[in-house]
Amino acid sequence: MSKAKEDISIVNIEIINTGNELLIGxxxxxxxxxxxxxxxxxxLRVKKQVTVSDGDAIGAELGRxxxxxxxxxxxxxxxxTSDDLTREEVAKALQLELIEDEFATRTIKEFFSSRGKxxxxxxxxxxxxxxxxxxxxxxxxxxxxxxxPPRLGSYECAVFLLPGPPFELKPMxxxxxxxxxxxxxxxxxxxxxxxxxxFIGVGESxxxxxxxxRLGEDQDLEVGYCARPSDIDLRLIGSEASIRRARELVLxxxxxxxxxxxxxxxxxxxxxxxxxxxxxxxxxxSCTGGAxxxxxxxxxxxxxxFAYGFVTYADTAKCELLGVSEGSLAEHGAVSQQVAxxxxxxxxxRSGATIALSVTGIAGPTGGTEEKPVGTVWMxxxxxxxxxxxxxxxxxRGREIFKQIVSQRLLAKVWRVLQSM
Amino acid sequence: MSKAKEDISIVNIEIINTGNELLIGxxxxxxxxxxxxxxxxxxLRVKKQVTVSDGDAIGAELGRxxxxxxxxxxxxxxxxTSDDLTREEVAKALQLELIEDEFATRTIKEFFSSRGKxxxxxxxxxxxxxxxxxxxxxxxxxxxxxxxPPRLGSYECAVFLLPGPPFELKPMxxxxxxxxxxxxxxxxxxxxxxxxxxFIGVGESxxxxxxxxRLGEDQDLEVGYCARPSDIDLRLIGSEASIRRARELVLxxxxxxxxxxxxxxxxxxxxxxxxxxxxxxxxxxSCTGGAxxxxxxxxxxxxxxFAYGFVTYADTAKCELLGVSEGSLAEHGAVSQQVAxxxxxxxxxRSGATIALSVTGIAGPTGGTEEKPVGTVWMxxxxxxxxxxxxxxxxxRGREIFKQIVSQRLLAKVWRVLQSM
Numbered sequence: 001m002s003k004a005k006e007d008i009s010i011v012n013i014e015i016i017n018t019g020n021e022l023l024i025g026x027x028x029x030x031x032x033x034x035x036x037x038x039x040x041x042x043x044l045r046v047k048k049q050v051t052v053s054d055g056d057a058i059g060a061e062l063g064r065x066x067x068x069x070x071x072x073x074x075x076x077x078x079x080x081t082s083d084d085l086t087r088e089e090v091a092k093a094l095q096l097e098l099i100e101d102e103f104a105t106r107t108i109k110e111f112f113s114s115r116g117k118x119x120x121x122x123x124x125x126x127x128x129x130x131x132x133x134x135x136x137x138x139x140x141x142x143x144x145x146x147x148x149p150p151r152l153g154s155y156e157c158a159v160f161l162l163p164g165p166p167f168e169l170k171p172m173x174x175x176x177x178x179x180x181x182x183x184x185x186x187x188x189x190x191x192x193x194x195x196x197x198x199f200i201g202v203g204e205s206x207x208x209x210x211x212x213x214r215l216g217e218d219q220d221l222e223v224g225y226c227a228r229p230s231d232i233d234l235r236l237i238g239s240e241a242s243i244r245r246a247r248e249l250v251l252x253x254x255x256x257x258x259x260x261x262x263x264x265x266x267x268x269x270x271x272x273x274x275x276x277x278x279x280x281x282x283x284x285x286s287c288t289g290g291a292x293x294x295x296x297x298x299x300x301x302x303x304x305x306f307a308y309g310f311v312t313y314a315d316t317a318k319c320e321l322l323g324v325s326e327g328s329l330a331e332h333g334a335v336s337q338q339v340a341x342x343x344x345x346x347x348x349x350r351s352g353a354t355i356a357l358s359v360t361g362i363a364g365p366t367g368g369t370e371e372k373p374v375g376t377v378w379m380x381x382x383x384x385x386x387x388x389x390x391x392x393x394x395x396x397r398g399r400e401i402f403k404q405i406v407s408q409r410l411l412a413k414v415w416r417v418l419q420s421m
Numbered sequence: 422m423s424k425a426k427e428d429i430s431i432v433n434i435e436i437i438n439t440g441n442e443l444l445i446g447x448x449x450x451x452x453x454x455x456x457x458x459x460x461x462x463x464x465l466r467v468k469k470q471v472t473v474s475d476g477d478a479i480g481a482e483l484g485r486x487x488x489x490x491x492x493x494x495x496x497x498x499x500x501x502t503s504d505d506l507t508r509e510e511v512a513k514a515l516q517l518e519l520i521e522d523e524f525a526t527r528t529i530k531e532f533f534s535s536r537g538k539x540x541x542x543x544x545x546x547x548x549x550x551x552x553x554x555x556x557x558x559x560x561x562x563x564x565x566x567x568x569x570p571p572r573l574g575s576y577e578c579a580v581f582l583l584p585g586p587p588f589e590l591k592p593m594x595x596x597x598x599x600x601x602x603x604x605x606x607x608x609x610x611x612x613x614x615x616x617x618x619x620f621i622g623v624g625e626s627x628x629x630x631x632x633x634x635r636l637g638e639d640q641d642l643e644v645g646y647c648a649r650p651s652d653i654d655l656r657l658i659g660s661e662a663s664i665r666r667a668r669e670l671v672l673x674x675x676x677x678x679x680x681x682x683x684x685x686x687x688x689x690x691x692x693x694x695x696x697x698x699x700x701x702x703x704x705x706x707s708c709t710g711g712a713x714x715x716x717x718x719x720x721x722x723x724x725x726x727f728a729y730g731f732v733t734y735a736d737t738a739k740c741e742l743l744g745v746s747e748g749s750l751a752e753h754g755a756v757s758q759q760v761a762x763x764x765x766x767x768x769x770x771r772s773g774a775t776i777a778l779s780v781t782g783i784a785g786p787t788g789g790t791e792e793k794p795v796g797t798v799w800m801x802x803x804x805x806x807x808x809x810x811x812x813x814x815x816x817x818r819g820r821e822i823f824k825q826i827v828s829q830r831l832l833a834k835v836w837r838v839l840q841s842m
Binding site: 025226235 | 441444446447448451470633643647648711715719723731732733784785824
């Protein structure tokens with residue numbers, strides 16, 4: 001890290017994201033929200049976020065942003081092309097000379113040679129950084145980041161330049177940005193904390209009716225909700241004491257619906273519980289087409305609890321892979337209680353698992369009938385040595401979120417079953 | 422619509438989104454990208470997008486934004502609470518008096534009474550608008566929007582105030598904003614078009630080396646790239662003639678790598694081609710855990726081309742479901758050429774499909790060895806009546822994007838195979 005004196009109070013933080021694609025609807029800007037959330041975890045609040053196009057548009061923002069902020073984080077524009085001007089514009093605004101960083105040059109050359117590729121000449125401009133700045137290594141790409149400590153240039157503001165692609169940005173943020181911000185904010189006051197609790201099976205209006213008045217009594221507590229199609233986050237921001245009191249109030253009412261308080265996904269919670277309870281799960285999926293198996297196997301370590309998944313999109317697949325009877329299919333149709341039960345029990349028997357899930361439904365937009373409209377979905381859970389549970393729901397908010405909602409409902413069911421084991 | 426003289430040239434458009442949740446990572450700001458895309462469809466470009474917190478933070482932005490822009494669109498802060506100050510701050514900045522709109526009052530009262538609810542007194546503040554402004558009806562909620570024509574207040578800038586919730590914002594945008602913007606930009610020149618081409622198997626630097634100089638000759642053409650972990654979009658913005666010329670140049674060099682020009686996903690292209698060529702595909706997945714089957718079944722109509730998917734995460738599952746030999750597993754290990762081939766051929770035989778894909782690899786972060794490091798992945802494609810193709814790759818950029826890259830690589834392989842059929 002650079003040796004410049006670094007202790008400042010971080011009050012104002014601004015994020016500037018550059019990229020034409022963010023302004024014309026082809027790419028969603030996820031950096032702002034993501035970084036805001038990560039900064040809040042270390043007690044820092046983003047005050048403003050600005051998106052501008054590629055090229056020299058960043059130049060017009062810098063004079064204002066460097067004056068208004070204690071910390072400025074810029075993403076994008078560090079690439080090799082003529083439109084990548086973040087490095088140049090920032091050096092100009094700070095009145096610092098751009099010089100080549102030999103270590104960065106070597107790293108970029110190695111990035112290409114280790115992949116058996118030749119480096120294009122234009123990539124070398126990525127090795128330049130303002131004189132006296134820290135060059136931040138990029139383990140995932142060719143564009144190193146840059147850190148300019150407060151008062152190195154002509155402003156009090158500390159400046160981070162980070163690459164645009166999320167898979168390059170995120171590791172650099174954790175490894176290079178967070179430690180520097182923690183060092184910078186050494187002398188700050190007690191930082192507010194954020195605590196997020198995730199619930200399933202309860203709506204935002206339930207919270208409003210039952211909790212808003214009680215939580216509102218604490219003037220120092222900030223309460224917010226984030227509702228998704230099939231679950232909801234409650235966020236509490238305030239002092240540790242405020243959060244502790246609020247959390248107790250919330251759990252008094254909704255303890256059984258709270259599936260995590262550490263930001264885990266439902267599949268992470270389920271995989272952890274399966275391992276704890278020494279259970280193996282198997283999936284028999286029709287309309288979700290492998291989405292439940294895929295969510296489970298997104299979790300590192302899932303091989304200890306998941307071995308077999310059956311994606312039986314066609315009737316013949318249900319018969320051959322899971323032993324569903326042709327009679328049931330003929331009599332009740334593929335989207336039926338009977339078939340859901342046979343799918344789950346078939347998966348249980350053929351996988352040797354202790355828990356098996358099944359789902360068969362009509363994702364739409366076509367395929368619905370008067371009796372079974374689009375969105376109809378039968379789900380079952382079979383447990384070794386117990387009676388199989390089966391139920392029907394309707395989720396007709398569109399094919400795009402159908403899989404997300406249905407897989408969340410089934411994982412929630414497994415979570416509840418596991419808790420009572 | 423108001424009668425003020427409205428014809429201006431729209432060059433600078435800015436969007437300001439207000440909302441604490443957008444800055445602390447709990448809600449993704451989708452308005453900016455969405456609105457940018459919709460505006461481009463009517464030939465207008467967003468120059469800047471700014472996110473600030475709830476309350477009076479909007480006030481600090483207005484002086485600058487009203488001076489810099491021809492059109493300013495503000496979302497959020499029109500609700501009934503004390504933190505909803507957009508209306509008040511904008512009236513102040515424009516030096517316009519806020520007056521009650523009787524039609525708005527009646528509409529808000531009806532919104533509640535039609536739902537059998539009593540209106541809270543605070544909701545009435547939503548019926549106020551700057552004197553002379555248009556009140557924009559809100560079919561989905563209580564907060565009407567506001568349109569302030571250019572020069573009604575003390576600025577040349579036209580201002581739209583729109584509600585934050587997407588399901589209220591979107592209908593209002595189409596019904597109230599788009600017609601007004603079209604009227605405002607009456608005297609504009611020929612509107613630019615956007616054309617997006619998606620490629621796989623070619624990197625950004627390949628485009629730069631081969632095409633940048635040629636494409637750069639057309640001064641009226643804007644070229645941009647959006648690189649994802651395993652494919653890339655090239656976007657061309659300009660006149661129809663410019664786009665036509667550029668597209669020809671691009672296809673001269675990269676026709677075989679271009680998988681869509683209509684915004685389809687690779688899985689949509691593959692499902693369409695499978696149907697066209699009357700092929701059925703099956704999947705045998707280990708490390709991708711159902712992600713390929715899930716992507717295929719994301720496409721409406723996929724049941725015509727996909728019937729069976731095998732998620733064989735454990736060795737026993739590979740043997741029992743796909744007929745992989747225990748000898749191959751013992752001799753070569755699960756992540757091997759031999760096992761990939763047997764998986765694909767097993768899936769082909771057991772599903773009755775004409776094309777089967779297999780994948781077996783080490784997603785990480787654990788499980789790697791010196792010989793087979795994390796990221797090693799064997800893939801195979803078996804075709805009815807032909808020799809099975811098998812190959813190895815390494816993708817060690819992290820578990821999060823491993824599935825995305827590997828599934829994209831395999832779908833790309835199917836796409837290429839289908840093209841030559």
